[in-house]
Amino acid sequence: PPAAAKNFIEQQIDADLAAGRADHVHTRFPPEPNGYLHIGHAKSICLNSGLARTYGGKFNLRFDDTNPAKEEQEYVDAIMDDVRWLGADWQDRLCHASDYFETYYEWAVALVKAGHAYVCDLTADEMRETRGTLTEPGTPSPHRGRSVEENLDLFARMRAGEFPDGAKTLRAKIDMASPNVNLRDPVMYRIKHVPHQRTGDAWCLYAAYDWAHGQGDVMEGITHSICTLEFENHRPLYDWYLTRLDELKLLPHPRPRQIEFARLNLTYTVMSKRKLLQLVQEKHVDGWDDPRMPTIRGLRRRGYTSEAIRAFCERIGVTKQNSTIDMLWLEDAVREHLNETAERRMAVLRPLKVTLTAFADGSELPEGVIKVCQLDNHPQHPEQGSREIELTRDLWIEADDFMEEAPKKFFRLKPGGAVRLRGAGIAKCEEVIKNAAGEVTELRCTFDPDTTALADGKKVKGTIHWVPAADCIDAEVRLYDHLFAKEDPDKAEEGKTFLDNMNPASLEIVVAKLEPELADAEPGERYQFERLGYFFADPIDSVDEAPVFNRTVTLRDAWGK
Ligand code: ATP
Numbered sequence: 001p002p003a004a005a006k007n008f009i010e011q012q013i014d015a016d017l018a019a020g021r022a023d024h025v026h027t028r029f030p031p032e033p034n035g036y037l038h039i040g041h042a043k044s045i046c047l048n049s050g051l052a053r054t055y056g057g058k059f060n061l062r063f064d065d066t067n068p069a070k071e072e073q074e075y076v077d078a079i080m081d082d083v084r085w086l087g088a089d090w091q092d093r094l095c096h097a098s099d100y101f102e103t104y105y106e107w108a109v110a111l112v113k114a115g116h117a118y119v120c121d122l123t124a125d126e127m128r129e130t131r132g133t134l135t136e137p138g139t140p141s142p143h144r145g146r147s148v149e150e151n152l153d154l155f156a157r158m159r160a161g162e163f164p165d166g167a168k169t170l171r172a173k174i175d176m177a178s179p180n181v182n183l184r185d186p187v188m189y190r191i192k193h194v195p196h197q198r199t200g201d202a203w204c205l206y207a208a209y210d211w212a213h214g215q216g217d218v219m220e221g222i223t224h225s226i227c228t229l230e231f232e233n234h235r236p237l238y239d240w241y242l243t244r245l246d247e248l249k250l251l252p253h254p255r256p257r258q259i260e261f262a263r264l265n266l267t268y269t270v271m272s273k274r275k276l277l278q279l280v281q282e283k284h285v286d287g288w289d290d291p292r293m294p295t296i297r298g299l300r301r302r303g304y305t306s307e308a309i310r311a312f313c314e315r316i317g318v319t320k321q322n323s324t325i326d327m328l329w330l331e332d333a334v335r336e337h338l339n340e341t342a343e344r345r346m347a348v349l350r351p352l353k354v355t356l357t358a359f360a361d362g363s364e365l366p367e368g369v370i371k372v373c374q375l376d377n378h379p380q381h382p383e384q385g386s387r388e389i390e391l392t393r394d395l396w397i398e399a400d401d402f403m404e405e406a407p408k409k410f411f412r413l414k415p416g417g418a419v420r421l422r423g424a425g426i427a428k429c430e431e432v433i434k435n436a437a438g439e440v441t442e443l444r445c446t447f448d449p450d451t452t453a454l455a456d457g458k459k460v461k462g463t464i465h466w467v468p469a470a471d472c473i474d475a476e477v478r479l480y481d482h483l484f485a486k487e488d489p490d491k492a493e494e495g496k497t498f499l500d501n502m503n504p505a506s507l508e509i510v511v512a513k514l515e516p517e518l519a520d521a522e523p524g525e526r527y528q529f530e531r532l533g534y535f536f537a538d539p540i541d542s543v544d545e546a547p548v549f550n551r552t553v554t555l556r557d558a559w560g561k
């Protein structure tokens with residue numbers, strides 16, 4: 001991109017390359033395998049892999065698997081699949097922080113030897129109490145003065161499994177009076193007698209995030225370690241560890257630079273893994289891949305394309321200011337991509353019966369096929385061909401395309417009014433049939449195969465979609481709305497939680513009438529149902545000849561309405 005259009009991260013990278021601080025670019029995406037990826041992670045994936053591509057550099061996928069209590073293989077597999085689906089290529093650079101446990105340990109021993117770390121017996125509560133506050137310094141641990149020999153001995157015995165969970169920690173010896181609380185002797189290791197999905201029972205010591213993360217970066221030769229803004233005040237600690245290891249001549253690669261950017265927040269949804277997990281576990285949704293979830297799994301099942309998600313991430317850009325992006329941006333991105341790529345079909349979500357009774361000039365209709373209609377599969381792409389739909393006397397139209405007492409500007413069907421049936425001709429409503437309850441059950445219409453104007457020369461303004469009753473298929477169609485009714489679901493009223501902000505009408509299931517061609521829709525195919533939006537043949541619930549469709553997104557402006 002031209003210099004002016006570069007974001008602040010690219011500008012920083014340019015400066016580093018110009019100053020010789022780095023001679024290439026190597027980024028990583030470091031998920032903790034304790035949940036499924038969401039659209040926020042997609043932003044980080046697109047950013048990191050995109051920088052590697054822009055600068056002809058490399059991109060690693062690293063599992064930050066340092067906390068076995070919450071991690072599972074199921075998550076590892078799903079994350080790899082989602083990152084690949086997004087189009088980010090880590091090639092052979094799949095990494096695991098757990099592969100570095102031995103090195104992390106050796107480096108910690110080196111810090112102990114150099115007097116930069118000590119074994120502390122304070123409990124987690126005691127540590128919290130002695131940490132101080134933003135305005136008051138912390139109180140040094142009574143174990144801060146232990147000798148190097150004693151620390152080495154205790155640390156080795158911690159590793160050997162002599163102590164129970166929580167009995168001891170290894171802490172960096174930095175500054176209990178630092179204005180940055182993260183530098184007040186942070187914990188490097190905790191004792192946890194928990195097996196790890198990759199290292200099994202080999203370890204009962206697990207590295208804290210700050211100790212593991214930067215060291216993982218330098219092990220892999222990462223040049224730019226990009227993370228979200230919450231880690232800005234961890235950067236001094238990130239740098240402190242690297243500086244100590246550098247002094248000890250232990251760094252295998254030049255030091256990486258940590259750069260922070262604003263995390264993605266979206267309206268009408270939550271993004272915290274804890275809350276997403278709660279939604280799944282308490283069955284407020286049908287799973288991680290529920291199409292209403294902001295997870296990559298959910299978006300995939302909803303029918304989003306990876307192109308749309310990448311375009312969205314590109315469009316929102318990167319900044320240093322936290323903000324909330326309107327969900328409309330995401331919807332627009334998929335709308336644009338599907339408008340370009342999805343073939344058109346006709347489907348009726350809330351059917352109203354229409355019977356054609358005669359031609360407009362009063363002549364009789366044939367018994368069978370009245371007209372073979374030729375419909376384009378894509379208005380902008382004639383090369384995608386067309387399909388035939390046979391118009392017979394009985395058809396279905398959308399119930400809300402008829403109005404008995406219609407305002408002047410209602411250009412669809414009304415008593416005595418006429419409308420264009422997409423690709424077929426003009427129907428004029430001559431008679432409205434009602435049931436005993438007074439509900440409209442059928443419209444009887446005359447038909448004019450000429451689509452240009454009425455016989456009397458009057459213009460027909462509206463065009464509606466329809467399906468032939470004889471050969472259409474019934475199919476389950478799921479219509480989605482926001483999972484939450486509030487723009488910021490995290491902002492709950494006194495005594496309530498984000499769950500109270502859920503939208504009770506986020507899913508509506510209808511049995512729709514689909515044009516015959518759609519019986520052959522393959523699971524995973526995407527279509528525009530004219531005037532209704534973009535729909536995705538559900539890859540799990542669709543069976544042969546009986547597709548189930550999920551609405552990905554509505555059309556921005558439904559024409560004719
Ligand atoms: P948790 O804090 O619950 O562990 P996390 O959101 O930090 O979850 P990680 O698996 O640690 O999840 O995240 C992997 C990467 O994705 C990190 O580099 C993180 O900065 C980035 N990331 C996470 N959430 C967002 C978001 N909303 N916007 C942009 N990047 C994000």
Ligand code: MG
Nearest residue numbers: 031032064209
């Ligand atoms: Mg995290």
Ligand code: MG
Nearest residue numbers: 271272273274
């Ligand atoms: Mg988080």
